[in-house]
Amino acid sequence: MPTIQFTYALKRFYPGIDKLEVQAANVGEVVDLVEQHYPGLKAYLVDDQGSLRKHVNIFVDGSLIKDRIELMDAVHENSEVYIMQALSGG
Amino acid sequence: MSKNLLFLSTRKGLILYRKSSDSWNYHSTHFPGIPVTLSYIDKQTDTWWACLDHGHWGIKLHKSIDQGNNWEEVEAPKYPEGLEVKEGVPAINKYIWAFTNGGSAQNEKLLIGTIPGGLFSSMDNGKSFQLNEALWNHPSRKEHWFGGGFDHPGIHSIVVDPRDSNHYYIGISCAGVFETKDNGQNWIVRNQGLRADFLPDPYTEVGHDPHLLLACPAVPEVMWQQNHCGVFRSTDGAKTWEDVSQKEGPANFGFTIAVHEKNPEQAWVIPGISDVIRTPIDQSLVVCRTSDGGKNWEEQRNGLPQKTSFDIVYRHALDISGNTLAFGTTTGNLFLSENLGDHWTCINHYLPMVHAVRFAQV
Numbered sequence: 001m002p003t004i005q006f007t008y009a010l011k012r013f014y015p016g017i018d019k020l021e022v023q024a025a026n027v028g029e030v031v032d033l034v035e036q037h038y039p040g041l042k043a044y045l046v047d048d049q050g051s052l053r054k055h056v057n058i059f060v061d062g063s064l065i066k067d068r069i070e071l072m073d074a075v076h077e078n079s080e081v082y083i084m085q086a087l088s089g090g
Numbered sequence: 091m092s093k094n095l096l097f098l099s100t101r102k103g104l105i106l107y108r109k110s111s112d113s114w115n116y117h118s119t120h121f122p123g124i125p126v127t128l129s130y131i132d133k134q135t136d137t138w139w140a141c142l143d144h145g146h147w148g149i150k151l152h153k154s155i156d157q158g159n160n161w162e163e164v165e166a167p168k169y170p171e172g173l174e175v176k177e178g179v180p181a182i183n184k185y186i187w188a189f190t191n192g193g194s195a196q197n198e199k200l201l202i203g204t205i206p207g208g209l210f211s212s213m214d215n216g217k218s219f220q221l222n223e224a225l226w227n228h229p230s231r232k233e234h235w236f237g238g239g240f241d242h243p244g245i246h247s248i249v250v251d252p253r254d255s256n257h258y259y260i261g262i263s264c265a266g267v268f269e270t271k272d273n274g275q276n277w278i279v280r281n282q283g284l285r286a287d288f289l290p291d292p293y294t295e296v297g298h299d300p301h302l303l304l305a306c307p308a309v310p311e312v313m314w315q316q317n318h319c320g321v322f323r324s325t326d327g328a329k330t331w332e333d334v335s336q337k338e339g340p341a342n343f344g345f346t347i348a349v350h351e352k353n354p355e356q357a358w359v360i361p362g363i364s365d366v367i368r369t370p371i372d373q374s375l376v377v378c379r380t381s382d383g384g385k386n387w388e389e390q391r392n393g394l395p396q397k398t399s400f401d402i403v404y405r406h407a408l409d410i411s412g413n414t415l416a417f418g419t420t421t422g423n424l425f426l427s428e429n430l431g432d433h434w435t436c437i438n439h440y441l442p443m444v445h446a447v448r449f450a451q452v
Contacts, residue, residue: 009146013147013163040163040165043148043150043165043166043168044144044147044148045147047148047180047182048168048169048171048180048181048182048183049169049171049172049173049180049181049182050171051180053146053147053148055145055146056146056147085146085147086146
């Protein structure tokens with residue numbers, strides 16, 4: 001199953017957050033499954049309309065996802081997904 | 091009983107001061123390092139609210155039912171799926187700019203104003219929120235509302251009539267003042283007498299920029315606003331507005347205003363030079379008070395910096411409780427007066443940028 005890892009910055013709001021394995025075929029499904037494990041976390045990652053927040057980045061197997069609106073980038077059986085925050089302020 | 095707590099919503103957290111004997115002292119910091127845009131102490135439900143703007147992670151709403159010992163995040167109001175501010179611009183809650191209880195007749199009702207222009211209500215003390223569709227679908231919104239300082243319009247003021255919870259006003263930058271008499275089902279534009287010097291037609295029906303809208307709590311038909319284009323007052327519940335700016339003096343451009351709780355003739359503003367030069371006039375910080383409904387203004391400088399001040403006071407960053415006024419500034423100063431502004435004391439020079447200041451009794 002794909003593994004999901006999170007930026008340390010989210011530990012402030014979810015102290016127990018840790019690596020996950022979820023059965024997902026695309027990034028949108030990953031986000032929905034993450035929400036099941038950590039209720040409320042989805043709203044930290046996507047906006048009211050479900051698009052990735054401007055300063056959140058998601059990498060799948062080392063590449064930044066291309067579809068930030070619908071989150072349809074594919075996730076494969078052995079994919080590694082990293083949920084990160086964009087750097088700001090130097 | 092006079093209020094004994096001061097809530098400072100700042101760029102680096104929610105900072106509380108407490109009055110003990112004769113002095114105001116630092117009490118506690120909540121959400122350290124996180125921008126807090128607004129806080130609200132709901133006497134009806136004994137709930138403290140804090141509105142956060144994480145930047146990376148979006149806006150968040152937290153509440154405490156044990157006076158700040160513990161905070162719980164609740165889901166912030168969200169715009170329904172598919173809604174657009176304008177064609178091609180998705181509606182996303184960017185900022186909570188106004189927060190109030192809906193009135194004593196409906197204890198658990200909350201009203202929340204946001205950027206990009208949506209008004210939300212909750213009937214269950216924040217467990218769920220509903221967008222006010224009548225306002226969102228107002229025929230003026232898409233064509234005549236626009237952002238002032240922000241990319242999109244926002245509701246920064248909600249004034250609930252203390253005699254009737256179904257009757258309230260909102261202030262929108264930029265659109266103007268809107269009134270409802272039926273709990274938000276219908277909205278009446280209340281901009282008559284205002285002036286929008288930044289538009290080709292300054293007397294347009296919609297498109298005005300009230301920076302902050304208030305009513306005198308004891309005489310709520312007397313309303314005041316610090317507008318982008320001056321200070322305006324209404325004595326007929328916003329049906330008509332009169333320009334009460336000081337023509338040759340400082341009481342003109344600014345963001346904030348305070349109104350005496352019992353005396354509808356008395357109000358305070360804290361001016362800047364103009365919209366294009368947002369600093370105090372002559373680098374001298376001044377509070378202007380009127381005690382005759384805006385006919386005359388007196389300058390209150392005692393205790394305020396008079397040579398090298400760059401302080402601007404945001405719209406929610408001035409509050410009054412009895413004879414006590416307090417304001418926080420963009421450069422992190424907190425000033426307080428116990429005598430209606432006759433003399434000011436600097437409580438702290440070293441705060442973060444102050445977004446909002448509120449007194450409370452605990």
